Amino acid sequence: MTRILVLGANGQLARNTIPFFLRQDDVQLTLYLRRAQRLANPDPARVRIVEGDVLDRTKLEAAMQGQDVVYANLAGAMAQQARVIVDAMQATGLKRLIFISSMGIYGEVPGETYRSVLDPYRDSAAVIEASDLDYTILRPGWFTHDQAIRYQLTQKGEAFRGHDVSLNSLSDLIVKLARSPQLEVRRSLGVSEA
Numbered sequence: 001m002t003r004i005l006v007l008g009a010n011g012q013l014a015r016n017t018i019p020f021f022l023r024q025d026d027v028q029l030t031l032y033l034r035r036a037q038r039l040a041n042p043d044p045a046r047v048r049i050v051e052g053d054v055l056d057r058t059k060l061e062a063a064m065q066g067q068d069v070v071y072a073n074l075a076g077a078m079a080q081q082a083r084v085i086v087d088a089m090q091a092t093g094l095k096r097l098i099f100i101s102s103m104g105i106y107g108e109v110p111g112e113t114y115r116s117v118l119d120p121y122r123d124s125a126a127v128i129e130a131s132d133l134d135y136t137i138l139r140p141g142w143f144t145h146d147q148a149i150r151y152q153l154t155q156k157g158e159a160f161r162g163h164d165v166s167l168n169s170l171s172d173l174i175v176k177l178a179r180s181p182q183l184e185v186r187r188s189l190g191v192s193e194a
């Protein structure tokens with residue numbers, strides 16, 4: 001059984017990924033979000049919904065109890081969020097973190113200059129990379145609703161290839177990472193359509 005805590009569970013990519021997780025028989029989900037009444041429970045036997053803000057460390061640590069993997073699908077004050085997540089994971093003894101960021105945080109997109117709108121993404125990645133967690137940071141291109149699962153990865157230090165990536169490709173990759181404790185550990189991956 002893999003127990004996965006989804007932070008920011010009402011986000012677009014998180015909502016796309018939840019059914020991908022539930023296609024796996026041996027997965028249990030805890031969906032953590034603000035204003036929880038927005039989300040219907042898709043499978044009460046295997047899914048628990050917890051209302052909370054990621055910046056509420058007490059509540060976050062309570063939700064982390066007994067989990068195997070944290071999948072963070074957040075926006076906004078991401079550097080502060082990353083700090084709280086890392087501290088809470090260390091306090092609760094969790095190691096595996098999948099954290100959704102954005103392409104461009106290292107100025108790695110050919111032809112595009114770094115933009116300050118990416119500061120929260122860059123700064124949150126730096127917090128996670130400085131931790132001792134088994135993290136995988138994903139730096140996706142622009143999301144599309146293309147049904148196809150077809151993606152390529154680039155490592156940190158490599159130029160980003162492509163521009164877009166389907167939500168389904170990202171969901172497929174997130175499930176693989178969540179179920180593979182050793183896959184792409186301590187890596188920051190660009191993800192784009194192949």
Ligand SMILES: NC(=O)c1ccc[n+]([C@@H]2O[C@H](COP(=O)([O-])OP(=O)(O)OC[C@H]3O[C@@H](n4cnc5c(N)ncnc54)[C@H](OP(=O)(O)O)[C@@H]3O)[C@@H](O)[C@H]2O)c1
Nearest residue numbers: 008010011012013034053054074075076102140141142143
């Ligand atoms: N769209 C694209 O093409 C694209 C491309 C590359 C990267 N990205 C990035 O990838 C990430 C995921 O994308 P997405 O479309 O799923 O984003 P999204 O729909 O904006 O979801 C982000 C979620 O984070 C939650 N959140 C923010 N602060 C929180 C807090 N303090 N505590 C708990 N939850 C909090 C929000 O909750 P509330 O609903 O309560 O506000 C929201 O549901 C985003 O950072 C996005 O910018 C997007």
